[in-house]
Every structure is written in structure tokens, then in C-alpha cells.
Amino acid sequence: MITLASDFGTPYPAAMKGVILDRTDARLVDVGHDFPRQDVRTAAFWLREVLPYFPPAVHLAVVDPGVGTDRAALVVRAGDHALVGPDNGLLFPAARRLAEEQTGASEIDVFDYSYENPDSATFHGRDVFAPAAAAVHEVGVDAVESLDAVSPTDEFADLRFPDPGVDEDAATGEVLVVDDFGNAVTNLPGDHLDGRDAVTVNGESVPVGASFAAVDPGERLLTVGSHGNVELAVNRGRGDDAFGVGVGDSVRVELDG
Amino acid sequence: MITLASDFGTPYPAAMKGVILDRTDARLVDVGHDFPRQDVRTAAFWLREVLPYFPPAVHLAVVDPGVGTDRAALVVRAGDHALVGPDNGLLFPAARRLAEEQTGASEIDVFDYSYENPDSATFHGRDVFAPAAAAVHEVGVDAVESLDAVSPTDEFADLRFPDPGVDEDAATGEVLVVDDFGNAVTNLPGDHLDGRDAVTVNGESVPVGASFAAVDPGERLLTVGSHGNVELAVNRGRGDDAFGVGVGDSVRVELDG
């Protein structure tokens, strides 16, 4: 199985699929190809949240503002999974999560994937990463080292999401991403809200709900999203607009009384 | 085969696919994941129109404004097909159509699918419905009853589209949905237009065409859509704008002379 994720829209992902299917008959599953353009951080977040639900697979992910420069191509092994993509941090939050869930530790193996003279300088998804993913799939995740093109490396661009500041009375974090529904997903752990009916968010009291429908349509709430983090939301509406927050904005949650 | 439909955009459907593929190697086919947000009625219409073209399959459909409340999860058997989704009416127009086309009657079997403590209160697509669809697929549509989690029920939220008022000279109905092209699809039966070159629609004379190209680009027409219903359309344009109608608006078609 090979999953595919990119910011390529239409029809570039199909060229990657053609290249892969010319080399292997692996099952292909799209994670999505309309991630925000060249936004490595948002795609990295979603890969971390989605890929752990898959059985062992090769995960091809390309959000690559540096395409055509000398940035490396990477293969990252995490338990029974492998991730293939550009050396810009995109793969690491997902790789560590996959490793943790499989082995209890976030140990990963990082390989440089060497390539020369790809057909284009603007579409390495097709010319570098798709062939690499097919090659990893064909040789098997356990045997990545046997590929001539790979060599172990410990030099790579890392990406880690910031930890929130949490104490007994308050937690301060930030918005990591806004999803398609407008829910503003923070890095604050959901259990911070345990047993609370309402909290103070950036100075205003807001109800806490187990589900969106806990408040009337159009009303704001804090809830724990499907990733286990605190989410600023509106029942049947957009939390980002209602709270006036976007990616990177600070969120402070105070526990009253 | 498992089909998937939702209003989830990207990348939530991929999490559902991961969950399913971790449990079965069924073929997966997307019906679509960009249905209008939380619009149960529009999705129900399209499921009814699209699913009957598939061979026997399990159809997972999630448009679920009540996620996290105590609304039930349902499995509906219709002939050789099964539908899995929330108890909000979404599944029933398609289920009855599937049953009619296979058996000549609209008889369906409705089962409650019990679940406890899903991982999230906001993403039952991943935590409840995807596992349910995989379980139904693995046990087989004929043997749904053998699943511990299911029990027959006759209490569920139904959804039926309104019947039009049709007599010899005129028909009065409403717009059920507007498709991506801007065609306003009504509940008026297409044969009402048989043998007519023009009719009066909401007081104005409009040509009837067998195809969009029957009128010049930019011109309005009535045509019979691929679902057999009267459609308010514009050749190479948007019918909803040109006729000034949206979902739920009344449409009266008078046969002149």
C-alpha cells in the first residue's frame, strides 16, 4: 500500500500515480492533494494525525517549496511504515508518531535518497519522489537499506510542534492548524478541560462541550477534537472566525474557580 | 466493495480509509467528500441518484451534524447492498431506491449499531462508522444479523423528499438540490415535459430542450436531467442564478395551450 499526500491539486497527482503504477501494482490511497499550498507545517500536522490509522504502508508526501534546489530527498522508516518526501521537516511529526504507536519509542531511521538529473526541476513529486516510493514499496520497508540510492543520514531539517505551557490553573498554547470546518486546533491537551463546564479563553468565558451539538447552532464552544487536542469551535459554524484566531495565534485557557 | 461519502473535505476521509484498510482489503470507491457541510438532505439526494449504479456494496455515508450526541448509528440493508451512517435520515432515500431497483419493492431492514465510548466525540466517521462498515463488509450483507453490535429497529429518523403536485395542465414542485454546474434539480417528473417545445415556469415562457445545447450558450431552458427529473438550466451557465431559485424554492410548470 502506498498513500499519497501533496498540495498539487489537479492533475499533477495523477502523473505521480502513473509513475508508481508503471513500477508496482501496490494499492494507492489518497490522503489528500489540496493541502494549503507550500505550507509544510499544516501538512505535517495532518500527516501525523491521519497516517497512524493506516496499516503498514509507504507514505509519499510532497509539499515542497524548495523543489529544484539542492534540498535532499528522504526516506524515513518508522516501525513497519516508511515515509518518502522532501527534506524540509514534513515527514517527522508523522514518523515519530508512527514509531511511538508501534514501538512505544519515537525511534526512526532516516535515509538520504540520492537522485541525479531528474526530468524536471519543478516536479520532483513525479520525477524523484514517486519513483522512490515505488522502489521502497517493491523492496519492502524492512529492506530499505538494500536500495543503492539510500544511505543513512543524521542531517536533516527537523520539524517539531511547540509544547504548550500548562500549569494547574491555566494553559497557554497556540493554534496549530484550522481544519476545513473552521475548527481551530490548538496544541493544548484535551484533558486540561476535564470536568469543566466553562473556561476562560483569551479573557472570555466559553462553554466546554463534549460535542459541537452541546451548544446551540452558531454558539462558540471549546471541545476536544478527534486528535485529542483542545479545539476552538462553533456548532455548525467556523471557530476561527468566531474566536478571531488563525494559525500560530496564542490561546490561553484559564480554569476558573 | 465499500463506497465512501461525506462532507469531510480533506484529510479526514483518509483516516476513515486507514481504519477500514486496517480491517479489510475491500476495494474502496469515493462517492465524494465535498458534499455541502452538514446538509443531510442534499447528500441524501445524491446518494439516492448515484448508489444504484454500483454493484452490491457496503456504502458508508457520513453527514452528521449531530455527531457526539446520543443519535444512533444505523446499518440499513437494501437488497444486496448495505448502508452505514448516522440516524438522521441520510441513508433512507438511497436505501429505498436500491431496494426498489433490486426487488421491485422498497422493503429495507434497519439495524441499530451499538457503540460505546468512541475515541472522539467529534469524528464518529473514523471511530464508529468506518469500523462498522468494515465489520459489515467482512461478515457480508446477508449476515448483518450475526454481528453482536447490531439489533433490528423500527425507530429511526426518516427522510422523504416531497411529492410534486401534478395535474393535466400544470405541476407544482420544488428545487431539491443545485448541482455543481448550477442546474436546479426539481422533484417534477421529466415526462411532464413530453412533447413540449416550451412551457411556462413561474410565470415566464421557457424553451424545453432535450439537451443543454438545444439553446444558445447563456440561454435558459428546461431539460430532463440524468435523474429523470425536470431541471432548470442554462446552456454553459448556471440555472440557479438565471431562474433565481435555490433549494426548497417552489417551481410551477404550466403547459400552455
Add this chain to the structure above:
Amino acid sequence: MITLASDFGTPYPAAMKGVILDRTDARLVDVGHDFPRQDVRTAAFWLREVLPYFPPAVHLAVVDPGVGTDRAALVVRAGDHALVGPDNGLLFPAARRLAEEQTGASEIDVFDYSYENPDSATFHGRDVFAPAAAAVHEVGVDAVESLDAVSPTDEFADLRFPDPGVDEDAATGEVLVVDDFGNAVTNLPGDHLDGRDAVTVNGESVPVGASFAAVDPGERLLTVGSHGNVELAVNRGRGDDAFGVGVGDSVRVELDG
């Protein structure tokens, strides 16, 4: 393998897939279903650029402003590939490219696919082309002639992209398409830029870069796209806006000094 391309959005492509899967268990791969509405030329360009990356397959493509008129349905054989779609030119740029890449010549076989009384006059993707693609897949590309519905034809609507005017000092061409990133793809051959650091484009000097990142974010450049043509681009921005060009607009590139 059957690939699918259309301008149908959601959920019409799923009806085509249902029809196909009711007739064959071929692997299905989406090329894309959000091509610009009824824009035969843009879709023809992308099919030409993407389909050659696939292994031998049947390619179903439907962008069809003339649906429901008497325009024919075509099956085009190009080497080991077959293309199925409306007789409006859509298939030919891709068919000739596929033939050239496989055989070194652009020889193709064109067949008329006869159909009678399809279920609808507005959705031949479902009622004519999907069944045709399934039939071609089942009989095999080599044996297209054995289908009762097909007959060789040399009457069809052709579509060819214009050749640029190229001489030693300058090349004059046009914008063929604008991709989702805003890159304006011309018909000018990439090797026209060989060895140049800058050229004059429509009267203004613009740097030439091997990749988008060759210039600062927000800056304009000319680069050679993944299709081998000159592209008017902006690093992390939209080339069409920055150069003030759209599809069909003239582009003149002068080699200075």
C-alpha cells in the same frame, strides 16, 4: 486499468465508477474531475501531459459541452492505450503523444462508438462513455475492432495546439493553460532558454531560473516546467497575475545580446 478524467465535480464521477465496476473489476485511477468546466482545450492539454506516465490503460475522458447533440462517441487506440470520450478534439493531443512515445510515430486508430437512446441526454459520461470504456477494457485494446459498436472512422473533430514561431533571436507563442499554482504554461520549447540567465518577455527583462526557488519569494521568473515548455512563474506566487497573461495570450521571448 481505467483512468477517469472529467469536469464533473462531485458526485457524478461516482456514477461512472459504479457503471464501470458493475461491468469489470479493472483498477480505477482518477486523473481529475475538476478540470475547468466545458473547457475542452485545457483538459486536452493536461491529458497529453499526464497520461503518458501511465502503463497501458483505457483512458475515459469526458469534457463534453455538446452532450446530447449528435456529436459522436469515439474510441482512439494509441499503441497499447485506448482513449474513450466525446468527438470534440479532447482525446487527440494525448493520443498522438501516447503513440509517439510508444512507437516513435503519432499513428492512431480512430473508431466511432455507436450508441442508441441513452438513459439521459445530459449525462453521457454515465450512460455512453463509462459503458464504452468498460467494454473496451474487457475486450482488450488490441481487439477493439471486435466490438459490435465500433467502426473505423476518419471523420472526427481534431484539436492541435498551435506551434510557436521560433528563430535564432526570439520566439513567439502563447499561453496554453494556467495550472492550479498560477504558472502560465506556454507552447514555447524549454530549450529556447538554454544557457540564458535572463530574457526579454513581452518587452521586460525577466530572470531565467532552473527552479522556482532561483528567485526570491514573490519575484517573477521564466522556468522550464515539468512538461518541457517555458512557464511564466512567480516563486511562491501566481505567474498569471504577475505577468498579466491568461490562456491564449501571446508571449514573445527575446534573447538579449
